[in-house]
Amino acid sequence: MYMDLYLTLAIILVGVFLFVKDYFSIDTTSILIMVLFIVAGVLNPEEGFSGFNHPATLTLGCIFVVSGGVFNSGILNGLSDHIIKLAKIHYVVALVVFCVITAVFSAFINDTAIVALMLPIALTVCRETNISPGRLLMPISFAALFGGTCTLIGTSTNILVSSYAKKYGLEEFGMFEFSLAALCLLVIGFLYIFFIAPFLLPKRKEEDNELTKKVEEYVIEIVMVEGSIDINKAIVNSKLVLDYNVNIMSIMREGVLNYDLGPKTIILKDDVLKVVLPPQMVHKLLDVKGYKIKGSKLINSSDNYNVYEVIIPFGSDLSEGSLRSMQFNRRYNMSVLAIRHRGEIIFDKLSSVKLMEGDMLLVLGEKEDLKNLEDKKLVVTLSEYQKKKIDLKKAIPAVLIGIGVVLAASLNLTTILISAMVGALLMVLTRILKPIEAYNAVEWKVIFMMAGVLSMGTALEKTGGDQLIASFIQDTLGQYNPHITLSLLYLITFISTNLISSKATAALLTPVVISLAAIMEVSERPFLVAVMFACSLTFMTPMSYPTNTMVYAPGNYKFNDFLRVGTPLNLIIWIAASFVIPYFFPF
Structure with missing residues (x-):
């Protein structure tokens, strides 16, 4: 028994190391951990793979389909014109409009999908108003995180923790059970975003951000003249590619422009090659015989x-x-x-x-x-935003199905799993989504990650590791009252989430805090809510949450930008949560 416990803790430590080092993708690491538990004999195959039919995984998959149906119907695009019109008034107006709308929709629809929709709209506003993207995109990501904590279906972490509670024989969380507490933190967070963050966000100029303008400087045209060593050679074997790291975009041959190039395309005499090459190679090419360098600009692309x-x-x-x-x-x-x-x-x-x-x-x-x-x-x-046409024949029933899923679960007519399954099925039966579209709406990477990390909680529970860790925490923090213990657990959780996956952190800590509450003889509810909030409200690094990663490059951010803006916000929310959570969920 002790051997299984030691193996479990060792495998979890290996998993944490891989999460932090980022050697593999998060879902790959999660599945690797699951396989290690099975191979080591800690879990049998049925227990190891149980994460795939876990209520949290099944619910999440169905929620992806439901939100995908609402999203693909184009109903959200109907707001784009109004968003752009309002956002052009002033930077502060743009900040408020984008944050509020993002938070509202993130409470019910996959937050990464909402941020993906908002990105090109926000960049359009930035280009037309000379607002630096860095002053807008990070707040949009943070708003999505705050919105996601407001409902049970707002984030996959909420669903995971609620499903764990049911597995332990506890009552599941209701759709809006923790909404008031989440809204209090949202208001505090928005006050910070609106009144403090603008002074901390980078103010880099738009022209310093556009990748297109950076590349323009290194696009040239090369004419293959008599004596060039590359004449009659395949592109893949050319000196341009092998020695000068040139990326050939097109070839103009006898007045015909050809973009359909492959590695074996042959270069001929008098061909005009439009290429992108590393900056340090421009001057080297000027001294090479057989190449005639002409100036060019990338935007002058022709045809389609x-x-x-x-x-x-x-x-x-x-x-x-x-x-x-x-x-x-x-x-x-x-x-x-x-x-x-x-x-x-x-x-x-x-x-x-x-x-x-x-x-x-x-x-x-x-x-x-x-x-x-x-x-x-x-x-x-990102470079352009084109409003999608709204199909009202799909949009109206899609919204009604989404509302039905939420109401059925919130009114306790059925469980969130059943209502989500029925909603997903209706999306396909009413032809709002084709079967292949429903399949594509599911973020399989998240599903595999969820199934994998659930094995950690199962292994901890089976070997008694959760009780061991809970007893250690109780011995360490036993001199403190439950309020201080909850505050310290929140701190540990959000720091862990900034280092490893939020799902992995939730899967590890949920069984531990349930055992801890039992040992302390207090309600487990406030501890579970603390895990939910701390796993989702992570602002300190661009890798701590997918939406932060999504805005990293378009906003032209540096790692320190997230530390400078996100760290104070994380500390403020930590302190606020330490008081807000016990108020709404007494011990």
């Missing part, structure tokens, strides 16, 4: 081809791979010209860069191919 700024959203299949490994050019018929990766703009050896969520790409291609990437949820377009 254009240049777009896009971002890799949370859950995209493009993350964790390289352009070469996924054969991006061939598969999606688009070329990547530059990458903004964790604050750094990369022109060199793009095909080998490991892409991550939140990376910005500058891509060249046709509008239809870009739409294909968007439809597959691989990218979100």
Whole structure:
């Protein structure tokens, strides 16, 4: 028995190390932890894989479909014109409008989807009003986090913790049971965002932010003249590619412009190549025989081809791979010209860069191919915002189904799992979503991550690790009253969430705080709410929550920007939560 306990704690420590070091994606690490528990014999296969049919996982999957139906109906796009019109009045008005609308919708719809919708709208406002994106995008992300805590379905963490409570024989949380407490923290947070954050947010100029303008400086045209070593060579074997790290966008040959290039495309004499190359290579090429350098500007793309700024959203299949490994050019018929990766703009050896969520790409291609990437949820377009047409035949029933799911659960007519399942089924039966669209609406990365991290809680419960940790906490904090214990647990939770996944933190701490409440002979309710709030309200780093990661590159933020703006907010909310939670959930 003790051996299983030691193995459990060792595997959890390995998992925490992998989460912090970010060697693998979060879902991969979560599944790896689950497999280690099974291989080590701590959990049998049925127990290990039980996370996939756990109520939290099933509920979350159905909620994705319901919110996807509402989102895809275009009903939210109907507000875009009004948002843009109001936001143009003044920066403060823009800040209030974007934060309030984001928070309201994030309470009922997947927060990453809401932020993905708001990003291009906010950037449109920034371009037309000369507001720096850095002064707007971080508050939008923070508003989404505050909104998500207001309802049971606002975040996957809320669903996970509530499902754990039921598993332990406790009462599930109601749809709006912790809304008043969450709204108190939201008001405090918004006061900070509206009156203090504007003085801390970066004021970098818009022209310093646009990836397109950065790349323009390094786009040239090269004419292949007599004597060039690259004539009659395939692109992949050319000196331009091998020695000068050139990215060839197009070839003009006998007056015909060709963008459909592959590694084996042959370069001929008198071809005019439009290329992006690393800045340090520009002067080197001037001294090489066989190449005639001409000036060029990227925006002068012709035909149906254009240049777009896009971002890799949370859950995209493009993350964790390289352009070469996924054969991006061939598969999606688009070329990547530059990458903004964790604050750094990369022109060199793009095909080998490991892409991550939140990376910005500058891509060249046709509008239809870009739409294909968007439809597959691989990218979100930032460089332009086009309002989607609202289909009222889908929008009205989609909204009614969404309201029905919320009401059925909040009025205790049925459980949130049943109401979400019925809602998801109705989205398909009423043809608001096609089956493939319903499948695509599910963020499978989150589902696999949830299933994986749930195994940690199961292993702790089975081996008695939760009681051991709870007893240790009680012995350590036993001299304090429950209010101080809750405050310290909140502090530990939000610090842990800034280091590892919020879901992993919730899965680890939920069984522990339930055992701790039993040992202390107090209600477990305030401790569970503290875990919910602390796991979601994380502002200190761009990696602490997917929405923070999404705004990192478009806002041209640096890591220290999040520390400077987010740390005071996290401390303020921690202190406020220490008083607000016990008030609404007495011990």
